[in-house]
Amino acid sequence: MQRFINNPDEVVEDTVKGFVKAHADLLALSPANSRVVVARGAPVAGKVGVITGGGSGHEPAFIGYTGRNMLDAVAVGELFSSPTAKSFHDAIRAANGGKGVVCLYGNYAGDNMNVKMAIKLAAKDGIEVATVVANDDVCSAPKDEREKRRGVAGEIFMWKVGGAKAAQGASLEEVRATAQKAIDNCRSIGVGLGPCTLPAVGHPNFQIEAGTMEVGIGHHGEPGVRVEPLKPASEVGRDMARIVLDDHDLPPGTEVAVLVSGLGATPLNELYILFDTIEEEIAARGLTIAKTYVGNYFTSLEMVGATLTVMALDAELKALLEAEARCTMVL
Amino acid sequence: MQRFINNPDEVVEDTVKGFVKAHADLLALSPANSRVVVARGAPVAGKVGVITGGGSGHEPAFIGYTGRNMLDAVAVGELFSSPTAKSFHDAIRAANGGKGVVCLYGNYAGDNMNVKMAIKLAAKDGIEVATVVANDDVCSAPKDEREKRRGVAGEIFMWKVGGAKAAQGASLEEVRATAQKAIDNCRSIGVGLGPCTLPAVGHPNFQIEAGTMEVGIGHHGEPGVRVEPLKPASEVGRDMARIVLDDHDLPPGTEVAVLVSGLGATPLNELYILFDTIEEEIAARGLTIAKTYVGNYFTSLEMVGATLTVMALDAELKALLEAEARCTMVL
Structure with missing residues (x-):
């Protein structure tokens, strides 16, 4: 490695x-x-x-x-x-x-x-x-x-x-x-494009075949709900948003916070590409994004992939999310 | 890809x-x-x-x-x-x-x-x-x-x-x-462990053999000063700091700001591992670190590797570095 x-x-x-x-x-x-x-x-x-x-x-x-x-x-x-x-x-x-x-x-x-x-x-x-x-x-x-x-x-x-x-x-x-x-108020989904390796093990404990993606993958490579051919990012982003929002079932007009995190080895530009249709799907459901975070916020060593989290906000959650805080990340 | x-x-x-x-x-x-x-x-x-x-x-x-x-x-x-x-x-x-x-x-x-x-x-x-x-x-x-x-x-x-x-x-x-x-007042060095690929090209325009590292690599894979066997991170970090500080030649007592950036596909934990001996080498030269930044601050698609930047501070630079600013990254 x-x-x-x-x-x-x-x-x-x-x-x-x-x-x-x-x-x-x-x-x-x-x-x-x-x-x-x-x-x-x-x-x-x-x-x-x-x-x-x-x-x-x-x-x-x-x-x-x-x-x-x-x-x-x-x-x-x-x-x-x-x-x-x-x-x-x-x-x-x-x-x-x-x-x-x-x-x-x-x-x-x-x-x-x-x-x-x-x-x-x-x-x-x-x-x-x-x-x-x-x-x-x-x-x-x-x-x-x-x-x-x-x-x-x-x-x-x-x-x-x-x-x-x-x-x-x-x-x-x-x-x-x-x-x-x-x-x-949070719902998340992960999509994996490539595995990661525990250094002391020396080989990945799961595989993702080239040309495929694992939809619903967990943070330690836990199997997802399906493996499918890798699609254009616009479709992947839309699918991620759909899965999360179908589970969430929020009334139109709801304000949400959105977090797109890389899993470790996916470049930042690809997260922004994913966000483009994630945002479209969220808007199509009549929801309003009050805050967006894109970056390597929660990773899994050098796994290739991304997660989407949508949190529904009320006045209290929104105010708390906007409160001043200091840590190693922009929040 | x-x-x-x-x-x-x-x-x-x-x-x-x-x-x-x-x-x-x-x-x-x-x-x-x-x-x-x-x-x-x-x-x-x-x-x-x-x-x-x-x-x-x-x-x-x-x-x-x-x-x-x-x-x-x-x-x-x-x-x-x-x-x-x-x-x-x-x-x-x-x-x-x-x-x-x-x-x-x-x-x-x-x-x-x-x-x-x-x-x-x-x-x-x-x-x-x-x-x-x-x-x-x-x-x-x-x-x-x-x-x-x-x-x-x-x-x-x-x-x-x-x-x-x-x-x-x-x-x-x-x-x-x-x-x-x-x-x-800045000096930087990059070390590459793995190449990156322009999507429209479809294959890397340079190679880094497994088990080796490219010392001094540029942000687009420009060749470094030497290829050597991949060493333990403690030695890599120390080497990076030495190369930068030998060029810098700062008097003991100088305050510095330090930035360790991943190149895209290197996990954050490895950057912290590198920083451990970077800090030791900086301290060994009698320099004081006033501010440290570790993360994916300046990447090259999914290149595997890291860069180190050391900026010597005077009172003005230190104050300006600490001034309030807002962008997508913690600065």
């Missing part, structure tokens, strides 16, 4: 080392745990702490969303693996300002298990923890089994909204409820 | 269409020329206009740096090709607030020629144009032929500094001189 790495087993270690040096103005490593990143100034006394955690290889997710009015702490897992319960627990402690901590994370078996254990450990410290489990990936389970769906790039909107709500001085239950509303 | 495109000959057209829709809060297409992007609110009466232009395929460069206190207008070329003289001319006109326009661009034959022609056309309109030609790529010519060097990611610092200076109400000559100082 043509990569900038050292020991393939130490990719996460080395990534985090460089990351905390690069963004020392925003965050630091927890003195207690080298797999926990903590925002400068956290914990804030009297503010609800906001944390997440997840596997590495999705950079800038999750660590890149640590910052002011964003995530107070983030637990870092190995590549495509959940952080340990201890890391989630240490992130909770690092974010605890005495008003409770909300953990906003994605629906994956390992994360569910480790967050549950971390909450028990935090209870012994006397820290109350609320959770929101993201499940915005529409192709990962049918609509009537929404609780089985995985969390993907909609998590970024959930973090921004939750972070902004907490910064306003809201209670733990208010922050939880607003973050829950944010993710309930 | 596994790409999100439509007609391979219309990649730029389609990119710009999606781009101006996505960032309508920041910019718009020029009504006069569909290859010119103009910042909202530009031209600003009584402010020096700041423009650039360059080939497409480097997104977010160049268009993504249009915005408030940044570039007022950008001329858009075909993939890896200079914008036309007409487009540079129309960008100059769009940015002209009556106090002159500075064109901050990279040292490439086509751009040099077309900017020169555009200046003649602008003179007929009575618009005074000053230029700064970026030449930060240390491997593209020896130190005593610096004027032959190409411009690469240092241009981003030049734009930020020039945009901030103009926003302060400086004169055309002051903006030009400060932007010139910014680029004079």
Whole structure:
């Protein structure tokens, strides 16, 4: 593999080392745990702490969303693996300002298990923890089994909204409820054109044949709903928007926020090409785009492909999305 | 090729269409020329206009740096090709607030020629144009032929500094001189691990053998100074910093800004891994990093690789780099 790495087993270690040096103005490593990143100034006394955690290889997710009015702490897992319960627990402690901590994370078996254990450990410290489990990936389970769906790039909107709500001085239950509303209002889909390889494995754990695309692919190469011949971007963008909006079923006039993220190795210009017909399809349904984000916001190593997330806005979500925040990405 | 495109000959057209829709809060297409992007609110009466232009395929460069206190207008070329003289001319006109326009661009034959022609056309309109030609790529010519060097990611610092200076109400000559100082203080190097393909061509116009890397590669795959076996990232990062700093020759105690950019298909985590020893080497020379940027800031389609830019700061450059600005990237 043509990569900038050292020991393939130490990719996460080395990534985090460089990351905390690069963004020392925003965050630091927890003195207690080298797999926990903590925002400068956290914990804030009297503010609800906001944390997440997840596997590495999705950079800038999750660590890149640590910052002011964003995530107070983030637990870092190995590549495509959940952080340990201890890391989630240490992130909770690092974010605890005495008003409770909300953990906003994605629906994956390992994360569910480790967050549950971390909450028990935090209870012994006397820290109350609320959770929101993201499940915005529409192709990962049918609509009537929404609780089985995985969390993907909609998590970024959930973090921004939750972070902004907490910064306003809201209670733990208010922050939880607003973050829950944010993710309930999100629908996402991924389209894969090329696989990625875990450096320590050395070969892709899934394949996408040249000339085809995997519609509905997950963030770790989980199979999509169908494999079809690669179509012109205008059709792919329209299909992505249709799948998301058919599931969403929003009344005309609804304002939405839109996020198009590359999966790691897709050039930015292709994301803009996709956005062109995504926007057309959204407009055709009478929806209004209030905010658009295009870039590598939530990746999967060097996977080739893109995701689309549409979040329906109400006045509260819109205001929270527009609140001032600082992290490594434009939000 | 596994790409999100439509007609391979219309990649730029389609990119710009999606781009101006996505960032309508920041910019718009020029009504006069569909290859010119103009910042909202530009031209600003009584402010020096700041423009650039360059080939497409480097997104977010160049268009993504249009915005408030940044570039007022950008001329858009075909993939890896200079914008036309007409487009540079129309960008100059769009940015002209009556106090002159500075064109901050990279040292490439086509751009040099077309900017020169555009200046003649602008003179007929009575618009005074000053230029700064970026030449930060240390491997593209020896130190005593610096004027032959190409411009690469240092241009981003030049734009930020020039945009901030103009926003302060400086004169055309002051903006030009400060932007010139910014680029004079920049040194960059690229390392390539994998080539890229122009969609209409369909195959890479250069090759990088697996297991090797091209040290000093240019933004269009221009050959570097040497091909060597791919080394661990810690050594690559250190080598990149050494090459840049040996050319720079800065006294200990100098403050610097550092930009590590991916070339398109290198995952973000690898850029952080590279940064770890880049930082070590910079610190070892007694230099202090005041600001760090890591991400896909200046790419080359889906090239695999990274660039390092180091800008030496004085009090003025540091203040201008920290001035408030808005564009599609965190600056």
